[in-house]
Amino acid sequence: xxxxxxxxxxxxxxxxxxxxxxxxxxxxxxxxxxxxxxxxxxxxxxxxxxxxxxxxxxxxxxxxxxxxxxxxxxxxxxxxxxxxxxxxxxxxxxxxxxxxxxxxxxxxxxxxxxxxxxxxxxxxxxxxxxxxxxxxxxxxxxxxxxxxxx
Numbered sequence: 001x002x003x004x005x006x007x008x009x010x011x012x013x014x015x016x017x018x019x020x021x022x023x024x025x026x027x028x029x030x031x032x033x034x035x036x037x038x039x040x041x042x043x044x045x046x047x048x049x050x051x052x053x054x055x056x057x058x059x060x061x062x063x064x065x066x067x068x069x070x071x072x073x074x075x076x077x078x079x080x081x082x083x084x085x086x087x088x089x090x091x092x093x094x095x096x097x098x099x100x101x102x103x104x105x106x107x108x109x110x111x112x113x114x115x116x117x118x119x120x121x122x123x124x125x126x127x128x129x130x131x132x133x134x135x136x137x138x139x140x141x142x143x144x145x146x147x148x149x150x
Contacts, residue, residue, distance in 0.1 A: 019046045019089040025069065027077040027100060032069035035085050039065055046089055057148060060128050061087075061094055064146045067121045068098040071107060071144065076100025092150055093130075099143040106134055107144060 021042045025035035040062050047054035065085065072083040078101035086097040109122035125132050129146035137143045 018091075019043065019087065021087040022084065024082040024084050025073075027073045027081070027083050029070075029073055031083075032066075032073040036062070036065045036069050039085060039087050043087065043089070043094075053150070057094060057150065060148055061096065064096050064125060064128055064148070067125055068096060068144055068146065071121065072098045072100040075105050075107065076102040076141070078102055094148045094150065095145065096147075097143050097145040099137050099141060101141040103136055103141045106142060 019042065021039055023035050023038055025031040040058070043058060043061060047058050049055065065087070069083070069085060076083055076098075081101040083098060083100040086095075086099075088095045107122055109126055110120050111123070125146055128148075130149045132144070132146040134142055134144050
């Protein structure tokens, strides 16, 4: 309480230390777009708008989620099978995982001039994430993950 005017001082926003968000999405542009926005909304509720580090983290994570879900929609599509987005936030890191049904197609970054028409978005993932990788998903498919440390 401010003793001069009797008005309570605003309290700083408190970071909710843990978030776990999981959603299935159709491997289409619309499905990737919708799940990205749902994850961004949930994440925004757990990050402090007054903390510049959280603002930077939110921007970075939005880009990472957009790239990973778009890749799943474009390269991970199997008719009749959805992909899954998992976002987990704790006090030390934010982890994004996108699992799709195509275990036969592993993403690799393509450098400009490499001749391929895709894969350059993974250069963005490589640049923005503190760590990233791919692992097999049982019974079939793969999980592409990225980590941002806090």
